[in-house]
Amino acid sequence: MSRDWTLDAPCRDEHGFTPSEDDFASEADLRRLCGPLLATCGPCPFRAVCIATVKPAQARFDGIAGGRLWWGGLVIAALDDVFEDELTEPKLRASCGTEAGAQDHKRHGERVCPSCRQAEREMAARRKAQKAKQPKQLQLDFA
Ligand code: SF4
Numbered sequence: 001m002s003r004d005w006t007l008d009a010p011c012r013d014e015h016g017f018t019p020s021e022d023d024f025a026s027e028a029d030l031r032r033l034c035g036p037l038l039a040t041c042g043p044c045p046f047r048a049v050c051i052a053t054v055k056p057a058q059a060r061f062d063g064i065a066g067g068r069l070w071w072g073g074l075v076i077a078a079l080d081d082v083f084e085d086e087l088t089e090p091k092l093r094a095s096c097g098t099e100a101g102a103q104d105h106k107r108h109g110e111r112v113c114p115s116c117r118q119a120e121r122e123m124a125a126r127r128k129a130q131k132a133k134q135p136k137q138l139q140l141d142f143a
């Protein structure tokens with residue numbers, strides 16, 4: 001039998017990753033409570049398995065899992081170096097195929113589906129093209 005991965009997780013002796021509902025009344029409370037613990041996930045090699053085990057989106061989880069802070073199953077904060085492939089499969093929604101759909105996936109802690117990814121790329125290219133068309137602002141030097 002293989003060794004239980006949670007025994008090797010950086011959070012194994014830490015408390016407060018899954019706070020009790022009595023400990024916080026708002027998203028801001030949860031940020032204050034758990035935000036400082038998020039850095040513990042930095043060196044953790046088990047982020048993907050942590051998310052797959054906790055299933056934060058489905059469980060409407062409040063707390064820290066996989067390098068993210070979750071509030072009712074939505075990601076409200078994340079480490080800078082999190083990877084999308086640590087997340088679970090995307091759920092297809094009516095918003096899929098749009099930039100808003102990509103945002104929905106991200107809020108729900110899922111990978112972005114291919115059609116939303118494509119929509120994101122197209123919007124980014126369109127914005128870049130529009131920016132390139134705008135005349136450069138005159139820089140006046142009154143010194
Ligand atoms: S990713 Fe999961 S297992 Fe690893 S430190 Fe964070 S909460 Fe613990």
Ligand SMILES: [Zn+2]
Binds near residue numbers: 105112
């Ligand atoms: Zn999508």
